[in-house]
Amino acid sequence: MVEFFTGHYAYWFTLILLCVGLYGIIFKRNLVKKTIGLAILQASVVLFFVSIASKWGATVTVIDKNIPVEQVESYLNPLPHTLMLTAIVVGVATLGVAFTLMIAIYNRYGTLDEQELLEKIQ
DSSP, X not given: OHHHHHHTHHHHHHXXXXXXXXXXXXXOOBHHHHHHHHHHHHHHHXXXXXXXXXXXXXXXXXXOTTSOTTOGGXXXXXXXXXXXXXXXXXXXXXXXXXXXXXXXXXXXXXXXXXXXXXXXXX
């Protein structure tokens, strides 16, 4: 049983990050804290996909003369890593837009608290 937990530590860490991100999104009232929770949630998803794509003892997909091409299990699949790199770039751009919108909201309404914003908007 202990081997199960220690052998899958990346998945447990991902699950903890996912729960922390969801907690920040659902239970925090400040928009900055919600956005930080969203960034943590995104990081957990990226970590999950990268940990799924990694293999012990595998190498990058450059042809090595010591490893035959027929040994597919000795090479890593670059597609998940490439997709997660794209997800990181999109996430950073989205966070930049979100923080820009929060600055505009704060300049207009004077608060970033969700309840106060809803009261001021109505």
